[in-house]
Amino acid sequence: MTPQNQHSSDLISFVQNQVLDDHFASLRYAGIIQKALMPDPEILKGFFKDSFVLFLPRDIVSGDFYYVLRIRQYLCIAAGDCTGHGVPGALLSILGISFLNDILQGRIDPKANRVLNMMREKIMKALHQTGEKAETKDSIDIGLCIADCDSGKLQYSGANRPLIMIRNGELTEFKPDKMTLGLAPLREQPFTNQIIETLPGDKFYLFSDGFADQFGELTDKKFKHKHLKRVISSVSEFKMAKQKDVLQSTFLEWKGNTQQIDDVLIFGFQL
Amino acid sequence: MMKLTAFRIKNFRSIVDTGWQNFSPDNITCLIGQNESGKTSVLEGLKVFYTGIISEDVLRSDLSLPEVSCRFIIPEGWLIKVTDNPGTELKELLSSLSHIELTRVWIADLSSEIVVSGEISQYLDSLEDAWRLYLGDVTSKLDQEIHQINEMEKVLSELTKEELEIKAKLPGGDTRGLGFRLFARKPAGQVSSQSAQYPILKNRLNEIKKNKEELSGELRGKQALKKTGEIWKKLKDKYSSLDNHLTELSVKLEERHQKMTLLMRPVDDDDDLEWKGILDDYRKTRSERDIQKAELDRHIALSGYIMNGSTEEEAGPKVNEIIQSYKSQYNSEILGKKFFEYCPVFELFEDFGSLLPNRIDMEDIITGNDQVEGYKAARNFLSIAQLDYSFFQQPSSRILKQKIENLNHTLTRNFQDFWQQSIGRNNKIHIQFELDHYSAAYGQKAGKPYLEFWIKDEGERLYPKQRSRGVRWFLSFYMELKASANINKQMVLLVDEPGVSLHARAQEDVLKVFEDIKDKIQVIYTTHSPHLVEINKLHRVLAVQRDDLDSLRSTTRILDPLRLSSASPDTLSPLQSILGNPVSGEGFSSRKFNLIVNDTGSFYILNAIIHLMGFKGKVSVIPSTNISSIPLMCNILMGWGLEFSVLLFENDKEIKIGDLLKETVFKTDSNRRDLIVKMPEKFFNSEDLLSTLDFKNHILKTREGITVANSEYIREKEIPRNFMFSRFLTDVKDEVIKLSDFDEESFENFKLVIDIFKGLK
Structure with missing residues (x-):
């Protein structure tokens, strides 16, 4: 390699690194913005008796997002999981947050399933999904709860994301509709609304599929939803902060040195 | 002068009695209703009110004869002006009236007459009633008198008979020949008993003589009355005989109507000859009967005076006086006929006869053959052009052609004005007519003249039938209007389904034309098109429907604007289509x-x-x-x-x-x-x-x-x-x-x- 060539190569390497640095810098900034769009865990303390958010993005920005909004006596809680991860997922998650704000802030008497119905419309429209052409298949899976703090009733509607409730140490899983927010192979059907009469001490968990889908270093198998439920059940007696710690360490242990395959989000709360 | 305001039709096709129905005061009335509801019957009913011409097929199955009445508004005092010497009472009545009613009534031979109805006829009827009452009184007295005369004659005859019997019982009938009777007398006891009767019989005989003299005297005084009674009887019998014959003929006419109605076509020639004979007989008998009735009535009146002792010579002028006092010089028929002279012309505009044809034979126009297609349109055309048959006899074909060209030009210009002003269209439509003669290829028609019509638009020369229905309709309608202007009389234009084959926009144009002419011509039209009903002018609407909506045998009913709500949804469909x-x-x-x-x-x-x-x-x-x-x-x-x-x-x-x-x-x-x-x-x-x-x-x-x-x-x-x-x-x-x-x-x-x-x- 001639000195001239060497110089050129260095220059290219420099430029490439410079470009990468710029990319990372802008991603990091995007990550900051994304986090800013989600409520600070400290703020959540004002909404719940107790709560935790285990939020482990695979990359700098995440396709998972969580959402809390208080409108009069209603507390709206959601955990979303956008298709993919990284930048595409993050962009979609921002859309999701924006749509949730848009829909919920105009509602007098919000119904969880109707919020999801509307959100699906908005996503399909935003992504120009009509089912007629080869459009993007991006979508959001989400679990949405709307708690009426006056009546103690909790509405739940889920797009592929379940809700887990622990009552007196016993786990109940509320199954979601097997539909996503976005274009799906089958024609859109209405989401169902499940109403839960909450009791003091009830604990609820919304989560993305990142935890359960994570391959273990030792087993090379997915953690699986069943095991996640078992873990949640086992830690449910703890304070929320402790639950988060246990769940996080469980995840990290399971993952070991393998690559995190997806963003991880678990949102636990006690009303 | 007379403005049509209401109508009433009885016994006409599906109509039994429409009751009085008012037309819209703003001169446009719209009859809405389903097919077969009777809308066209209303128009036809009004048309025959004017023409009087009906055929058997308008009769209802019970063969009741039609009757169409129209009510007209008239200016105050107008009736007095058109009625000569009406007499005090009638004058007072006529001057107070602001409307009159005329009724056309048909009789068994399907001829008709216009009579004045309503208040005037009530008054005339009241006079007639008084006259009838008077005649009834006189008749009753005359009957009694005649009866009395007959009784007296009977008594007289009985007295004569008794007189003869008594005379027979008396010897010799009197004192003459008494010796002979004495000579042949019976035994003493017997003789004395018979003789004893003689004075009684004689007395009775004298009494009879006296009575007879009295009765004969009285009967002599009633001789004139007796003669009157005999004439009365003869007149009455003659009248009854004519009346009975007329009734028999009416039955035959009804049978004929029935046959025609059932056949729905003319009967054969033989029947027609018989029919003609019956019809002539009916008309003659009817006229004779009416004359006979007048003579009978006059004779009864005369008898009244004779009963009161007048001689026939004295009674004559008195009868004239009393007839004048009881009977106006006018009756319902005379006044009806008189007022009808001022009645607006009723013209029916419908597709078959009123749309301009491609061609029409001059012969059909001259003979007034209204059964030929487009007859009316062609007649209107000639009327607008103010042509008669002599025009076409112009010997110089050059002059004739020039005249025709001038006419084509004038008509075209006038129609273009109308087309632009009333319809708002600018396309230059040219109307052309030509006179031609059939060629030898047409057989019997060869050499006969016919009129041919053309409509040219932007260079394209087409027969009327080749033109759009809209242009053809409007052109024909324009000619109807122009022709009516030539009549120089008020006009009631009856338009049947003007929108039936026109495009929606053209239908709205029809309404525009109606609005345009309504101050001069009253328009009554039928439709079931929503484009021909103006929703903010519902006062113009009369709904026509059957009593039983599912039966064509049921009768037609008319609902005025205030009762439209009770019309069926189908009847109201034009209205609902707008709303x-x-x-x-x-x-x-x-x-x-x-x-x-x-x-x-x-x-x-x-x-x-x-x-x-x-x-x-x-x-x-x-x-x-x-x-x-x-x-x-x-x-x-x-x-x-x-x-x-x-x-x-x-x-x-x-x-x-x-x-x-x-x-x-x-x-x-x-x-x-x-x-x-x-x-x-x-x-x-x-x-x-x-x-x-x-x-x-x-x-x-x-x-x-x-x-x-x-x-x-x-x-x-x-x-x-x-x-x-x-x-x-x-x-x-x-x-x-x-x-x-x-x-x-x-x-x-x-x-x-x-x-x-x-x-x-």
């Missing part, structure tokens, strides 16, 4: 609660909801064609006394209409539930009653994301609302879409709608 577009079987109802909604789309959606929810309540959803028609509909329904509410959605237009209704229609600030029903704010229009998802799945049938209200989406995308919603309703009715296919959001909204419907009272 809204009813789906079959739906419409204004007096048995259901009428719920006015903004448009047809909402009508479909709400009916789909009613169907889905199985709602059986008595609510009839009435769509308005557009929101601005709602106040008008409310006015109409209020006028008809129907129960209704207006369902308003939450959009700017309907909010404004709600305010307008409160201010100007209901005149109340309160949102009375029974007048305005406001939908909750989230429903901008009826499609918002469906969730977005259901709207997409069941109406749009697309998967596109919709983030705005359904109504806004429809507006933005300019989607054919009525078509989509109509299809939706059909799917619901066909159970392609069921209630279980809807989400809970839609269901909740449907429930809300049904709760609103349940609350309607």
